Amino acid sequence: MDTHLITKIIHMSTAAFALVMYIICGLSLFIGLENGQPKAKTRKALTAFLHASLGILLMTGVVLLVMNSFQVQTWFYAKAVLFVVMFSSLIKAFKRDDRILLVQRRAGWVIAGVAFASILTLVVIKPVFN
Numbered sequence: 001m002d003t004h005l006i007t008k009i010i011h012m013s014t015a016a017f018a019l020v021m022y023i024i025c026g027l028s029l030f031i032g033l034e035n036g037q038p039k040a041k042t043r044k045a046l047t048a049f050l051h052a053s054l055g056i057l058l059m060t061g062v063v064l065l066v067m068n069s070f071q072v073q074t075w076f077y078a079k080a081v082l083f084v085v086m087f088s089s090l091i092k093a094f095k096r097d098d099r100i101l102l103v104q105r106r107a108g109w110v111i112a113g114v115a116f117a118s119i120l121t122l123v124v125i126k127p128v129f130n
Contacts, residue, residue: 086115
């Protein structure tokens with residue numbers, strides 16, 4: 001196998017792991033709450049795995065971008081913006097700050113889910129804009 005294919009496999013596997021971690025982290029916003037907030041230890045561990053998977057996803061994405069000599073389709077830019085939206089929403093949802101209300105955390109989680117679903121839709125459909 002060549003390097004490009006291995007990097008793509010790592011990228012796609014990490015995306016699948018990030019999706020699983022997104023769902024598991026979201027469950028911590030609904031199950032096992034402590035004083036109207038997710039438990040600190042659970043939130044910290046799950047968020048570490050989620051952010052690590054998103055970091056690997058970002059790094060492998062940049063490596064693939066370099067391997068393709070920065071030649072991308074037009075939908076790539078929408079994908080990049082949606083990734084930033086998803087990441088910033090996840091920061092809001094899982095930030096270590098007790099002033100953030102549970103409803104705000106859940107809203108951030110939902111916004112991140114919509115962005116994640118949109119990214120996956122773009123990847124599957126690969127629309128052509130003229």
